[in-house]
Every structure is written in C-alpha cells, then in structure tokens.
Amino acid sequence: MDRTVVIALVFGILVMGFILGTGQWAYGNVVGPLVNYSKLPKLEITYITAKEQGNQTMLIMNITDVDGPDAYPASAPLMEIYNSTWHVYLNSSEIANYTIKVIQAPWNENKKDYVNWYTGFAIVLGSEAQFQMLLPIHLSPGTYHVKLYTPALSEKSMAVASFTIS
Amino acid sequence: MEYLFPIRFAVGWMFLDGGLRKAVLKPAKLDPNSSSFVGGKLVNFLPHAGPFKPFLLMTLENRALDVSFLTVFSYIEIIAGLFLVIGFLTRLSALAALFMSVGFAPAYWLGSTCEDEWQIGALLTAGSVVLMLTATGRVFGVDSLLYKKFGDRPLSKRVPILNMIKLW
Numbered sequence: 314m315d316r317t318v319v320i321a322l323v324f325g326i327l328v329m330g331f332i333l334g335t336g337q338w339a340y341g342n343v344v345g346p347l348v349n350y351s352k353l354p355k356l357e358i359t360y361i362t363a364k365e366q367g368n369q370t371m372l373i374m375n376i377t378d379v380d381g382p383d384a385y386p387a388s389a390p391l392m393e394i395y396n397s398t399w400h401v402y403l404n405s406s407e408i409a410n411y412t413i414k415v416i417q418a419p420w421n422e423n424k425k426d427y428v429n430w431y432t433g434f435a436i437v438l439g440s441e442a443q444f445q446m447l448l449p450i451h452l453s454p455g456t457y458h459v460k461l462y463t464p465a466l467s468e469k470s471m472a473v474a475s476f477t478i479s
Numbered sequence: 480m481e482y483l484f485p486i487r488f489a490v491g492w493m494f495l496d497g498g499l500r501k502a503v504l505k506p507a508k509l510d511p512n513s514s515s516f517v518g519g520k521l522v523n524f525l526p527h528a529g530p531f532k533p534f535l536l537m538t539l540e541n542r543a544l545d546v547s548f549l550t551v552f553s554y555i556e557i558i559a560g561l562f563l564v565i566g567f568l569t570r571l572s573a574l575a576a577l578f579m580s581v582g583f584a585p586a587y588w589l590g591s592t593c594e595d596e597w598q599i600g601a602l603l604t605a606g607s608v609v610l611m612l613t614a615t616g617r618v619f620g621v622d623s624l625l626y627k628k629f630g631d632r633p634l635s636k637r638v639p640i641l642n643m644i645k646l647w
Binding site for chain 2: 320321324327328331332335336338339340342349350351352378379380381382383384419420421422423424437438439440
C-alpha cells in the first residue's frame with residue numbers, strides 16, 4: 314500500500330477515535346446516555362459538622378459546585394435545617410449575617426466563594442470553601458439535615474447533608 | 480493544496496486570537512493579582528476533568544507554576560497561530576496546535592448552550608492534523624520559499640522520532 318495512504322489511514326483513525334471517545338466521555342453523544350454537566354448548577358456539601366456554643370450553634374460546612382455554567386457562580390439563597398419533627402429556613406440575608414468565616418480551598422485561585430445578602434451562598438464552578446456559621450439557634454441532641462436550595466433545580470438535585478449534635 | 484488555505488487561516492487565527500486576547504489585548508488576564516486572571520478558568524475545568532484532574536490541582540495549588548504555564552501557553556498560541564496564518568514552519572506549528580487542541584480536553588465538558596468546548600477542540604484537532612500532514616504552508620505561505628531553497632527538512636536528521644517531524 315502507498316505510504317501516503319497508510320499515514321492518512323493511521324491519522325484518520327486516530328482522529329476519529331479521539332473525537333468519538335472525547336464526545337462520549339464529555340456528553341455521551343455516541344452510545345449515550347446524553348449528558349451536559351455544564352447546563353445546571355449542582356452544589357454538594359462535602360463536609361459538615363456542628364456543635365453547641367451556649368445558646369447558639371456553630372455549623373461548619375464545606376460546599377462545592379460540581380456542575381453548571383462557568384460564567385457565573387452557583388447560588389443557594391435558601392437553606393433549611395430540619396429533622397423529622399422540626400425545621401427552620403434561613404434566607405439569603407440570614408445566611409450572610411450568620412456566616413462568620415469563609416475559608417477558601419487552596420486551589421480556588423482569584424475567583425473566591427462568598428456569601429452576600431441577596432444570593433446567600435455563591436460558589437464558583439469547581440471551587441470549594443468552608444463556611445463557618447454561628448446560628449442563633451439552640452439545637453437539642455439528635456441528627457439534623459441541611460438542605461441548600463438552588464434556583465431552577467428540582468428538589469432531588471438540592472445539596473443535602475446530615476450532622477449530629479451529641 | 481490551494482483549497483486548504485481557509486483551514487490553515489482558521490486554525491491559525493483561533494490560536495492567534497486566543498493568545499492575543501490574553502497577552503496583548505487584555506494583559507490583566509495573565510496578571511495573577513487581577514480579577515480577570517485566566518487561572519480561575521482552570522478551576523472551572525476541575526469537576527469533570529477525569530484523568531487530568533490531578534495535574535490541574537497540582538498546577539492550581541502551585542501559584543508560580545500556574546502563572547508560568549498560562550503565560551507560556553499564551554505565547555505558544557500567538558507564535559503557532561501567527562506562523563500558521565502566514566504559512567511559516569507550518570508543519571511544526573500545526574504539531575504545536577495539535578498538542579494545544581488535545582491539551583484542553585479537560586474543558587471539553589463545558590458548554591451550557593451546546594457542546595461548545597468539545598466541538599472547538601475536535602475541529603481544531605482534526606484541522607491541525609490535516610495541516611501537519613499536508614504541509615499547506617508550501618502554497619500561499621512563506622514555506623514555499625523555504626521548500627524551494629532547502630527541500631524537505633525534519634526537526635532533526637539524526638534523532639529517530641524527531642526526523643519524522645517536518646518543519647514545513
């Protein structure tokens with residue numbers, strides 16, 4: 314076979330494999346299932362703990378954004394703390410007011426995660442931060458859940474995590 | 480061969496434009512103290528970067544490496560892009576373009592309106608391979624002069640792999 318044909322076939326097959334392989338990996342567009350991870354944000358609570366401080370509760374959460382667009386941060390303007398018999402909602406102003414410290418992950422670069430009174434938590438895609446909140450709530454011993462509400466997401470896609478007060 | 484000029488210009492301009500935007504038109508993009516610093520974009524790639532994630536994390540957690548990497552990458556974009564546009568050292572420049580096209584695979588999953596980054600990467604990869612194999616700079620390019628004067632020249636005549644990488 315002509316050398317040019319062999320080279321063309323080899324590179325042609327390599328490029329085909331690369332395009333089909335990366336397309337399947339990123340979007341599932343060869344054999345499915347179709348995905349697009351950068352359409353909707355998805356917050357995750359990767360660590361959570363809480364302890365009583367007098368009549369208040371110190372809640373520490375690591376939050377990251379693993380899906381969604383890269384142009385602007387994901388937000389969670391509403392937060393719910395609940396167990397089987399009780400619950401409380403914290404709105405964006407309360408989230409901002411009760412957050413006393415934000416520690417950025419070492420890879421966060423120039424785009425920082427933050428809280429403010431109108432978005433609540435704001436998390437840049439791929440970044441992670443620890444939010445330390447001093448809540449003016451006394452929690453009796455037991456297991457509680459935290460849910461972060463993100464606009465435009467269905468309830469099953471909200472970030473949820475559990476902690477125990479002993 | 481003449482019909483390949485639009486592809487050579489398109490692939491070259493994509494890289495030249497990308498490099499110029501960072502290094503010349505808005506230098507703040509390469510300033511680590513600026514809010515426009517493009518290092519922040521690497522953070523966005525992390526969640527679905529797959530096998531590239533450890534390298535990205537290592538780069539992001541080492542500030543000097545991050546800044547150096549992005550600066551060097553931007554200048555290679557400018558040089559390879561410009562050379563492709565004018566058809567100078569086209570095959571070597573196309574090889575650099577190929578590495579860069581494949582190299583931003585960690586970002587392929589990003590595309591909130593369509594499959595943006597993957598489509599760009601796939602087309603630039605295919606385009607770079609075509610330019611590298613066909614030596615398009617020998618038509619409508621500076622390489623036509625080099626080819627007439629020096630003939631076919633590899634990166635090195637002695638080193639086995641490098642002698643397969645042609646300059647123009």
